[in-house]
Amino acid sequence: MTRLNILWALLLGLGLWQALVILTGAPHFILPSPWRVAQAAWNSRVVIAENAWVTTLEVLLGLVLGTLLGAATAIHLAMSKTAERLMLPILVFTQAVPVFALAPVLTLWFGYGIGSKIVMAVLIIYFPVTSAFHDGLTRVDRGALDLAKSMGATKANIMRHIQIPHALPALGTGLKLAAVYAPIGAVIGEWVGASKGLGYLMLLANGRAKIDLMFASLITLACLTVVLHWAVGLLAKRLNTYALGVAPQTPAARAGRA
Amino acid sequence: MADGAERRMSAAPGITLSGQHSIGGAPLFAAEMMLPGGQWTCLLGPSGIGKSTVLRLILGLETGGDFVGQIAASDGQSLANRISYMAQSDLLMPWLSVTENTVIGARLRGDVPDLKRAEALLDRVGLGPHAQKKPSALSGGMRQRAALARTLMEDRPIVLLDEPFSALDAGTRADMQELAAEVLAGKTVLLVTHDPAEAARLGHQIIVMSAGEATAWPTPASSPIREINAPETLTCQAELLAHLRQVQA
Structure with missing residues (x-):
């Protein structure tokens, strides 16, 4: 059902695109037809794949590092009232600085390689992950905390056995946001200065008036983001299922319930 | 006795x-x-x-x-x-099995839980067959039994x-x-x-x-x-x- 819907949406999109090309009569170096883009994608498949690999690596590393850093910060903030008081305003303030504006500086500091793009992706997802996870950690039922205290629990153990498992769904929400943002960070980093990656390829193709290749790169990037979003969505679902203690719905369980 | x-x-x-x-x-x-x-x-x-x-x-x-x-x-x-404490809400952790919920006090103190005793207590409150289930699979009454077993596990006067x-x-x-x-x-x-x-x-x-x-x-x-x-x-x-x-x- 959903697969059929996706197929229809895809066909509709392609149809609209083709219609736009015919109706406007735009030349192929302004708006190439879907077929032309498909041809360009096929002809340049090796180049696209190589650059897509670099971008994927940047995004994945950025996502992992940013999540680790964000989760660690959130735990630290939730455990220390002082840290929370001092750091939360700073964190919010840093969000007022558009991360994109930092791209040139980051390129200067971390070079033209994938380093600066990873840092860019980390910076852009750090805040959503931190704030979502911190929210989850601090929104634990007061009764559960009272119970833990009456049992003589230590702060660290409350964090480990109650707060973190409880906050996993919130972390999942943060990760879903991060999955959307991380590719943006990486591509902007590539635009500012790079010798590899889909963002770099887009600029290069644009400069050489190979608009069909540019579109092919853009579509590849969109596909990567969709796959990433889907994978992270699955992960978030699993975190949710775990934290709520709901057994995965197997056909046998469904039959048993009915 | x-x-x-x-x-x-x-x-x-x-x-x-x-x-x-x-x-x-x-x-x-x-x-x-x-x-x-x-x-x-x-x-x-x-x-x-x-x-x-x-x-x-x-x-x-x-x-x-x-x-x-x-x-x-x-x-x-x-x-x-x-002192041990039991509230209106069962306060069971949804991600833990009934047994693990029973011994959460020991986990929170960083002690090694006595799983044998937990099993015996769960038998005593009539939850023996449900020890490995998650709270979401239990009825309200069974969840309060689990909370009672957790209270007993603490063994406070x-x-x-x-x-x-x-x-x-x-x-x-x-x-x-x-x-x-x-x-x-x-x-x-x-x-x-x-x-x-x-x-x-x-x-x-x-x-x-x-x-x-x-x-x-x-x-x-x-x-x-x-x-x-x-x-x-x-x-x-x-x-x-x-x-x-x-x-x-």
Whole structure:
């Protein structure tokens, strides 16, 4: 059902695109037809794949590092009232600085390689992950905390056995946001200065008036983001299922319930 | 078994609480109460009068107000780490199995949990076959049984119960009252409740709180747990309800 819907949406999109090309009569170096883009994608498949690999690596590393850093910060903030008081305003303030504006500086500091793009992706997802996870950690039922205290629990153990498992769904929400943002960070980093990656390829193709290749790169990037979003969505679902203690719905369980 | 119960009974201290509690300068209650060691005290009174606050004070938790007075155990020792607590909400961790929930106290203290004892306790509260299930797979009554097993696992001489059966259906509630009376025998129990029938059934002592004071209400002559339909239980319940309605007004 959903697969059929996706197929229809895809066909509709392609149809609209083709219609736009015919109706406007735009030349192929302004708006190439879907077929032309498909041809360009096929002809340049090796180049696209190589650059897509670099971008994927940047995004994945950025996502992992940013999540680790964000989760660690959130735990630290939730455990220390002082840290929370001092750091939360700073964190919010840093969000007022558009991360994109930092791209040139980051390129200067971390070079033209994938380093600066990873840092860019980390910076852009750090805040959503931190704030979502911190929210989850601090929104634990007061009764559960009272119970833990009456049992003589230590702060660290409350964090480990109650707060973190409880906050996993919130972390999942943060990760879903991060999955959307991380590719943006990486591509902007590539635009500012790079010798590899889909963002770099887009600029290069644009400069050489190979608009069909540019579109092919853009579509590849969109596909990567969709796959990433889907994978992270699955992960978030699993975190949710775990934290709520709901057994995965197997056909046998469904039959048993009915 | 009887020996064990006796030993526990002598081990469970009584608690005295006397003093005034106020929130932001406005007095909430002034109370003086004595919870006899090894017995059940039922605490009733209108909503918002501070019943749960009494419980939190004894537990040593934040109350959002100031308490001036004294809370002490009859044996002169500190109350810290001698109290376990059970609330209206089962407070089971949804991601843990029933067994793991039962031993969460040990995990939270960083101790190695005694899983054998947990299994025995779960058998005792009738959850043996469900030990590996997650709380979401249990009924409300079964979840409160699991919470009771977790309370027993702590093995503390004093147990504070904050309306633990109020969300259960009538039949399940009566079952749980009997089970709790049986497994908590010999401990000093403070039960906060809204239900006169529950107090009439379970209390060695019944205390009614009002803004000015906490007064003892006469309990039936027989010792708990009393039959639901015994005339003295029903009389006590009816008179207590009538009294509570006056306090309310």
